[in-house]
Amino acid sequence: MKKRLLSVVAALVTALSLLTACGGGAASTASTGETASTPAGNTGDKIVMKISHVSSPGSARDLACQKLAEVVEEMTDGQVECQIYPSSQLGGQRDQVEGAQFGTIECVVVPTSYLGGTVPMLTLLDTPYLLPEDPEQLFELYQSDAIKALLDTTQEKGILTLGLWQTGYKQWSANKPLLDPSEMNGLKIRVMNSPILFKQAEVLGATGITMDFGETYGALQNKAIDGQENPIDTIYDMKFHEVQTDITITNHSGLDQVVMFNKAWYDGLPANVQEAINEGVKQGARVCLDETLALIEKDTQLILDTGKTQIHELNDEQKAAWREALVPVQEFARSSQGAEGEKIYDDIVAARKEITGEV
DSSP states (O other): OHHHHHHHHHHHHHHHHHHHHHHHHHHHHHHHTOSTTSOGGGGTOOEEEEEEESSOTTSHHHHHHHHHHHHHHHHTTTSEEEEEEOTTTTOSHHHHHHHHHHTSSSEEEEEGGGGTTTOGGGGGGGSTTOSOSSHHHHHHHTTSHHHHHHHGGGGGGTEEEEEEEOOOBOEEEESSOOOSGGGGTTOEEEEOSOHHHHHHHHHTTOEEEEOOGGGHHHHHHTTSSOEEEEOHHHHHHTTGGGSOSEEEEOOOSBOOEEEEEEHHHHHTSOHHHHHHHHHHHHHHHHHHHHHHHHHHHHHHHHHHHHSSOEEEEOOHHHHHHHHHHTHHHHHHHHHTTHHHHHHHHHHHHHHHHHHHTOO
16 A cells, blocks of 8 residues: 555656646746747737836826837737836936846937947937927938938947937026027036037036936035036926026027837847837827927926026027037037948938928
8 A cells, every 4th residue: 555655656746747847948938038939928928118217207208108108008919018117216327228238127218418328429419500400300300311320320239229209409507698608618517428518518618517317406406516408398397497597598409319128128029019119119209299399388488487597598699609609519529439420420411401401
């Protein structure tokens, strides 16, 4: 009897071992997602896509991320779960870029200037007065082959950039009007980590100081810095108008967002998920522009209503003076990334002229 019981137990153990081995092997293959032919989604596993950005909930950027998430989840019938992390919840600018590069964050939406230390080529978009001043013309430029060639340069760093989202033209804030570029002389201004932005500060006689976005309000409040550059809606969103008495409308550059994905993660996705992401990025771009334009109009009035901050418009002569003062920055930018950078820069200028009808 005892021998018989032991034989049954041994048989059961052997059978369970075989089942476990088979089951374990299948789970391992599915979870690694080594090839596009065996993605996690095909086995019923949910794909998680974290979407990170530095702006606050309800901002144009955040609403565009919500549209991206909505499109992806709908087109994949819930196969993908999108998790949005606003307000730098997943770290500062370096953390987010490195997250996209090394795969700890699937998708990040950050200003081009954040790429200064990783893909300097992308900071060509920081060049003052490089882009069309009409937002719809800029939207068209961002669909051009010239811009695609620029965005493709991130791939060698393990980052796939699928689009650019418009979040408005930059204006200067300070504790005095900046109607003439000479009035920048001696100011300490917050700049993002872009060689072109540091050069811009230098040409204007200012000192560029880089810091994480979330630290800027305190630095302005404590007078550690004198001013900064951002679109109107971002200035309002981050409450910079509470600690700055003047905003000068220069529209000298865009503050637009690159929509980046970890390339290895994206490449391993099923084709239907890639298609959904591409469509989500496209629809997000339109939402971002429309919401930005609406917010700029609304937030301009809200700032004026406080009675504490003045907003200054430039006349034609003052606009010309600003453009002339920043020509050396354009020359620096064009030559800053070698022969490849010069070609990309020239192609962007040519595409802009074709769109705007410039001579």
